[in-house]
Amino acid sequence: MTAAHIPTQMRAWVLHGPEDIRIDERAVPGIGPSEVLVRVGSVGVCGSDKHFYQHGRASSDVVTEPVVLGHEFGGTIVAVGEAVDDSRIGERVAVEPLVPDWTSREARAGRYNIDPSQKFFGVPGLDGGLAEYVAVPQGNAHAIPDTVSDNAAAMVETISVALNGVEKAALPIGAQVLIAGAGPVGLFVAQLCHAAGAGRVGIVEPNSARREIAAKLGCEAFESLDDAFGDVHAFIECTGVETVRHDGFYKVRPGGRVVFIGVGGDDASVPMSQVIEREITLHGVMRYAFTWPTVIGMLANGNVDADSLVSRELNFDHAVEAWTDPDAGEIKTVIRVG
Numbered sequence: 454m455t456a457a458h459i460p461t462q463m464r465a466w467v468l469h470g471p472e473d474i475r476i477d478e479r480a481v482p483g484i485g486p487s488e489v490l491v492r493v494g495s496v497g498v499c500g501s502d503k504h505f506y507q508h509g510r511a512s513s514d515v516v517t518e519p520v521v522l523g524h525e526f527g528g529t530i531v532a533v534g535e536a537v538d539d540s541r542i543g544e545r546v547a548v549e550p551l552v553p554d555w556t557s558r559e560a561r562a563g564r565y566n567i568d569p570s571q572k573f574f575g576v577p578g579l580d581g582g583l584a585e586y587v588a589v590p591q592g593n594a595h596a597i598p599d600t601v602s603d604n605a606a607a608m609v610e611t612i613s614v615a616l617n618g619v620e621k622a623a624l625p626i627g628a629q630v631l632i633a634g635a636g637p638v639g640l641f642v643a644q645l646c647h648a649a650g651a652g653r654v655g656i657v658e659p660n661s662a663r664r665e666i667a668a669k670l671g672c673e674a675f676e677s678l679d680d681a682f683g684d685v686h687a688f689i690e691c692t693g694v695e696t697v698r699h700d701g702f703y704k705v706r707p708g709g710r711v712v713f714i715g716v717g718g719d720d721a722s723v724p725m726s727q728v729i730e731r732e733i734t735l736h737g738v739m740r741y742a743f744t745w746p747t748v749i750g751m752l753a754n755g756n757v758d759a760d761s762l763v764s765r766e767l768n769f770d771h772a773v774e775a776w777t778d779p780d781a782g783e784i785k786t787v788i789r790v791g
């Protein structure tokens with residue numbers, strides 16, 4: 454079933470190689486029986502998108518053929534496959550870009566985010582959201598209420614990473630937490646720690662403008678890790694900086710947790726005496742599983758604010774500026790497609 458006025462051709466920002474991104478004319482994707490066609494509203498720009506643009510790779514994903522970037526997006530359903538209820542046409546949605554392989558061992562155990570056969574929109578192998586239309590499996594398109602903006606819908610992805618990290622921290626009520634990095638992920642981690650009943654939330658961030666935003670969100674903000682308080686229940690690392698990864702262990706109380714969200718170098722040193730003698734638990738964070746309904750609910754209830762973290766909006770034609778014209782005060786750049 455289709456709403457009226459879907460063209461056959463569309464425009465998409467296609468990354469052809471390092472520092473080579475262009476608007477290409479493409480066919481509007483067809484939809485399978487269990488898919489929906491989304492007219493894209495907003496797309497968030499992520500650090501990994503910048504790595505793809507600059508180096509043609511991010512973590513272990515390498516650009517070997519042209520790819521449409523964009524894994525943080527939402528929009529409006531304009532057509533549905535034959536197995537999807539027609540009533541979804543016109544629904545506003547936030548799209549989960551992770552496509553699980555539901556036959557896999559990890560997905561069956563409820564951990565589809567750590568299944569190696571998962572697919573992901575906006576990385577090589579599956580074109581992403583920086584296009585006028587995207588076809589997605591119906592289960593990946595989550596309805597949002599009218600009170601959640603298009604920009605917030607795009608940021609459900611980032612908030613989901615933060616939520617997974619805070620869940621890994623397993624905070625008791627009234628916990629003391631220290632976060633490294635006040636970028637979008639760190640600032641969402643801070644908001645979620647407050648929502649989870651933390652008593653004291655500190656954040657370490659060298660950029661003073663970002664520290665001010667963190668302070669407005671109820672955090673104690675510190676310029677360096679040395680200045681920050683210790684004895685925390687959890688240290689949540691959102692920078693990927695090697696020295697920060699290492700030094701954070703000394704901020705954690707005995708029996709505490711160190712949670713690694715930030716992506717950085719492949720190797721980092723770990724003070725093993727801290728881990729062994731004080732029984733510190735290390736936890737990695739890979740994307741998320743089953744977080745969209747929770748995050749959408751928190752946005753709708755005002756437990757988390759996403760809109761205030763949008764530092765720049767670019768329209769579709771100017772999307773390349775997200776990469777070529779860095780914004781000094783950047784928190785989250787959002788591209789408006791629709």
Ligand SMILES: [Zn+2]
Nearest residue numbers: 499500501524
């Ligand atoms: Zn991202």
